[in-house]
Amino acid sequence: MRLGPDITRVAALMGEPARANMLSALMGGQALTAGELAREAGVTPQTASSHLAQLETGGLVTRRVQGRHNYFALAGQDVAEAMEHLALLADRAGHMRTRPGPxxxxxxxxxxxxxxxxxxxxxxxxxxxxxxxxxxxxxxxxxxxxxxxxxxxxxxxxxxxxxxxxxxxxxxxxxxxxxxxxxxxxxxxxxxxxxxxxxxxxxxxxxxxxxxxxxxxxxxxxxxx
Known part of the structure; x- marks a missing residue:
């Protein structure tokens, strides 16, 4: 696609497993700290900070500083809708988590x-x-x-x-x-x-x-x- 929006950048940001887990954790609409998102993604705080910086630069999350903590939230409803659509495609194509929980x-x-x-x-x-x-x-x-x-x-x-x-x-x-x-x-x-x-x-x-x-x-x- 030579003209129009470049979907490859957004797809790459959403497609990395740790970042996808972070975005999924934010689908509830609440703001979470970098530490909380690191635990959701199963990565170290340093790695989480790198991922969050990429998501922020890419326009998918916003950052709010409160005291000593950085809080992150989805940049808007449209990001949540995009994640919901991707989940629909994954479910339809049979790309499910291998060990679904109770x-x-x-x-x-x-x-x-x-x-x-x-x-x-x-x-x-x-x-x-x-x-x-x-x-x-x-x-x-x-x-x-x-x-x-x-x-x-x-x-x-x-x-x-x-x-x-x-x-x-x-x-x-x-x-x-x-x-x-x-x-x-x-x-x-x-x-x-x-x-x-x-x-x-x-x-x-x-x-x-x-x-x-x-x-x-x-x-x-x-x-x-």
Whole structure:
């Protein structure tokens, strides 16, 4: 490809195993220290610093200095979406980790994708919002209807503009291979689910764990999953 964006640089940054593990660890939307990311990648702190410098120069992560620590986060939602798409391609092509752990089913069931709900429950939530007429697919773009605005208000989701971020956006889910809901609405719904006490994020993972009453409440609003 002689013209246009050079995808080879981004692909090389994402394709190195240690850097891929670091980016995956940041998919939960939180900022982590260089030491924490070194442990996630299984490399020494010195090696981690080198990798993080490359990711920062390449525009994939941002750095924030707080006290003696450097905190790193994904440079934006688009980086998380690119990682999700790559996971989908890897899953479809059969490139799976050779020793999946016991947490894999929970990760497929419900997980955080940057700042919104993904997995089976995330896809089911978007399906329900479409079936209920609260979101419509208008020529490939998700649009929040008047009923959707009313639902968001009643459910306690603030829909204040967030820069250029769309109100609703489809994000292709690697484990279900269909879309879940991103954008301002998707982030707001997950925040509200946490606030209601329906679910919590398992420490050190991207897994979103629903309590039994929380899952019952979720299914009361979005249907049985």
């Amino acid at each position: 947490r894999d089913p929970a990760l497929r069931r419900a997980r955080v994708c940057y700042d919104h709900l993904a997995g089976e429950l995330g896809v089911a939530m978007l399906d329900a919002l479409v079936a209920q007429g609260r979101i419509v697919d208008a020529e490939g773009s998700l649009v929040l209807t008047e009923a959707g605005h009313a639902f968001a208000r009643d459910f306690g989701v603030a829909l204040a503009p967030a820069g250029r971020r769309p109100l609703c956006k489809a994000c292709l889910d690697w484990s279900v291979r269909r879309s879940h809901l991103a954008g301002v609405m998707g982030a707001g719904l997950l925040s509200r689910i946490y606030a209601l006490g329906w679910a919590r994020r398992m420490e050190g993972t991207r897994i979103v764990q629903f309590s039994a009453p929380g899952l019952a409440a979720f299914e009361g609003v979005f249907g049985r999953v």
